[in-house]
Amino acid sequence: xxxxxxTVSYDGxxxxxxxxxDFADKGKSVRTVQQVIEDAxxxxxxxxxxxxxxxxxxxxxHAFAQAANFYSPVDSIPVENYxxxxxxxxxxxVRIMDAxxxxxxxxxxxxxxxxxxxxxxxxxxxxxSQMRYVWPINHTPDIDVLNQMASCLHGEMxxxxxxxxxxxxxxxxxxxxxxxxxxxxSSLVFEIEANAFLWKMVRSIVGSLIYYEKMGKDAAxxxxxxxxxxxxxxxxxxxxxxxxxxxxxxxxxxxxx
Numbered sequence: 001x002x003x004x005x006x007t008v009s010y011d012g013x014x015x016x017x018x019x020x021x022d023f024a025d026k027g028k029s030v031r032t033v034q035q036v037i038e039d040a041x042x043x044x045x046x047x048x049x050x051x052x053x054x055x056x057x058x059x060x061x062h063a064f065a066q067a068a069n070f071y072s073p074v075d076s077i078p079v080e081n082y083x084x085x086x087x088x089x090x091x092x093x094v095r096i097m098d099a100x101x102x103x104x105x106x107x108x109x110x111x112x113x114x115x116x117x118x119x120x121x122x123x124x125x126x127x128x129s130q131m132r133y134v135w136p137i138n139h140t141p142d143i144d145v146l147n148q149m150a151s152c153l154h155g156e157m158x159x160x161x162x163x164x165x166x167x168x169x170x171x172x173x174x175x176x177x178x179x180x181x182x183x184x185x186s187s188l189v190f191e192i193e194a195n196a197f198l199w200k201m202v203r204s205i206v207g208s209l210i211y212y213e214k215m216g217k218d219a220a221x222x223x224x225x226x227x228x229x230x231x232x233x234x235x236x237x238x239x240x241x242x243x244x245x246x247x248x249x250x251x252x253x254x255x256x257x
Contacts, residue, residue, distance in 0.1 A: 001071045003106055004079060006051075006086075007098040008037065008066040013132050013241065014093060018057045018066065033057075033094060037068070040089035045074055054108040054248045055115055058200065060240030062133065064118075065097065067108040067248040113252035114177055114193050119206045120242045121188040134187060135206075135242035141213045143188065146181045149209055149222035153179040153192065156255075160229035162208070164200035164237070172198060172229070175255035179205070191246070195255035203238045211235030 016030040020038065024030045034051055041049035054067040077085065082099035090096070122134040123141070153176045160172040179192040190206050212222055212235055225233045 001073055001104075002075065002079070003069055003102050003104050004072050004082060005067060005069045005100050005102045005106065005108060006037075006082070006096055008033070008063060008068055009095045009097050010063050010066065011093040011132065012057060012060050012062045016059045017061070018053050018055075018063075033063075033066075034068075036091060036094055037086070037096075040086045041070060043089050044077070044085055045072065047073065052108055054112045055196070055245070057243075057245055058240055061243045061245070062241075063245040065247050066245050067112065067250075069102065069106060069108040108248070111250050112248050113254050114195050114249040115197065115245065116191065116193040116247040116249065117197070117202045118244050118246040119190040119202060119238065120184075120244070121190070121206075121210070122186060123188055124186060126186075132241055133244075135239055137210060139214060141188070141210060143181050143183070145213050145218065146190075146209055148219040149212065149217075150179045150181060150190070152219060152223040152226055153205065157226070158229050159198055159201060159226075161226055161231060161234050162201045162204035163198040163231060164204065165231070167199040169198055174198065174201075177252075193249075200237060202243060203240065204234050206242075207238040208235035210238070 010033050014031065015033050018033045020032050020034040022029045029035065034053060038049055038051050041051065049070050051068050051070045057063060079099050079101045083096040086096045120134045122130065122136045126134050126136050156173060156175050158172055159174045163172050174197065175195045177193040181188060181190050192202060
């Protein structure tokens, strides 16, 4: 059997996240990205196929390049044909961008060394077509202050301040490689890379940074918020529609979770 790695792009607006949830709605399944891709794989292979993603995204969160792998029992399909074949069975809000054969023991989750997210904020008046993909705010924050605060997010650290209630992680420690803001056209973008993330962690960080900048706080204050490990000191959680899983990295340094 071949191990096939897919690069997946999706608009998460109408999905209940990445992970398959067969009994979430009064014993019935809800629409997830993993489920619709597995359904497409079953149509091609004529049998059920299990798909493993590199990580979960929540309801309403998008992806430029999610990574997921599966084992194909069919050797006759050239690997380069998988994107076209799968896309013919997939809805328009999911696209397979690339497929490649990987080692039999490769795991998109276990082999990932870091994940990169980008969060898009619009400080002006976004077009209607942009509303599914940005967080509109009613002020223009000072990007220098934001970056001074974001610089506190680096290295091995306890991220309990930004863990949503109900997070079931065994540890709240994470290794953050980098976190910063930049402008991309009309959007203010927050990018963060870490070995892994707690539930709703990125949205909590973004909401806190925007909130505390507006309140006139500085980097020293934000550092005290981070080091408090107190969820009650985090700012409001940013909405999901501005968040994109941007990249999965497999060639970096492996950090413990």
